[in-house]
Every structure is written in structure tokens, then in C-alpha cells.
Amino acid sequence: MKKLIQSTIALLMSIFLLSCSSAEISDPDTTPVDPPSEKTTYEKDVKTLINNSCATSACHDSDNPQAGLPLTNYTQVRNAAENGNLINRINSSSNPMPPTGQNSTIITIINQWKNDGYLEN
Template identity: 70%
Template sequence: MKTNLLFVLSISIFVSLASCSSDDDATPTDPVDPDPTPVTKTTYDKDVKTAINNSCATSNCHDATAPTGGLPLTNYTQVKNAAQNGNLITRINSNTNPMPPTGKDQSIINLINNWKNDGYLEN
């Protein structure tokens, strides 16, 4: 009886050890980025400058020489200051007193709002 119990116990231990596997041979997998597209931040030099020049600094409205709008918007410092400390953001988003007064351009509004959200980066 003792021999049978010892035999059964040793078979059980052998089966348990034989079924164990080692992860030493397993190849680690790197987590896969579901969207490998790099995040691009909106910057003044790359994005905002052209939009401001084409939409705001034309027809003497916000140019450097004699801005009829009273505020030159011809360089990074001026545009950033108008966005942070002035009412540029409020006016471009306004439905009752928009800037430009000739009509809103949603792509430019989105661009400037993105620039604000990205931290007013210069380049």
C-alpha cells in the first residue's frame, strides 16, 4: 500500500513538472502603437504666419505701415500678444462681432485655436 501511494505520488510530481513550461524561449513583443502618425503641433512660422498674412495683414487692415485696424499683425510677437493679451481669439470666434468682419473662415479659426492649444509655438 505504501509502495502504491509512493508510486502515485511520484507519477503526479513527474506529470506536474513535465507540464511546466519555461518563458525563457518566448520572444518578447513590443506594444504596437495603434496610430503611428506623429503628432504635429501648430506653429506660427509653419502654419499661422501665412494665414494671418493672407487674411489679416492685407488691404492695410493689420499691416506694418498704417494698419486701419489699429493693430499690426505682421510678426510672431505681435500676433502672439494679440492672441494672449488682446481680443484676437475672442474676435475670430465671435458670431456677433467677428474678425475679419467680411466673414469667418473656419479653417483659419481652427488653425489659430489649435496654435493657442499647442502653446503659441513659434517654429
């Protein structure tokens, strides 16, 4: 009886191994998948924020020379961000912009725009 059980186990193992050896394993799809791009851009995220919070007629528009820093287009806003004027002021706790106090939405969006490389579109 013991010999019969051993023979049966050996037969089953042989069948199992033979069936496994002929099976093909397909390679997984190795095509790179780009993660979704949700980069912060001037046109999509920054422009309206700056227009509503900074480039008003009393502040950083082109008609207000007292401000000394017009923020009415991509080039002006990017230059202000890159040279530190915009970034430093929105992050300042002692002399913040806007002067009414820090706005976490502005800070988050402008800092993310900087981190994403000041994209326009």
C-alpha cells in the same frame, strides 16, 4: 488502467511545469516613446494664414494705422492672441474677423496654436 492514466497525466504535468519554470520571460522594452509632435506653430501654420487673411494692405499690415493692430510678425500676432484681441474677434459671432465672416480654418488653427502654447517654430 485508471492508475496508468493518472500517472501519465502526472508525468505530463511535471514535464510541463518543469519546462515552464526554466523559461525566461524577457522584460518588455520600457524606453519611453514620445508621441509624434504635430504641434501648431506660427511659422508652419499661422503665418501664411494671417498674411493671407489679415495682414493685407487694406487691413492689419504695418502701413494701415486705422486697423490699430498690425499683424505682420510673430511678436505682433502672439501679443494680439494673448491679450484677447485676435482670439475674441475670430470667435465672435456679432463682430467677427475677418469682417467677411467667420472662417472655421482660421478659428481652428489659431485656437490650436493657443492651446499648444503659441509656438514660433
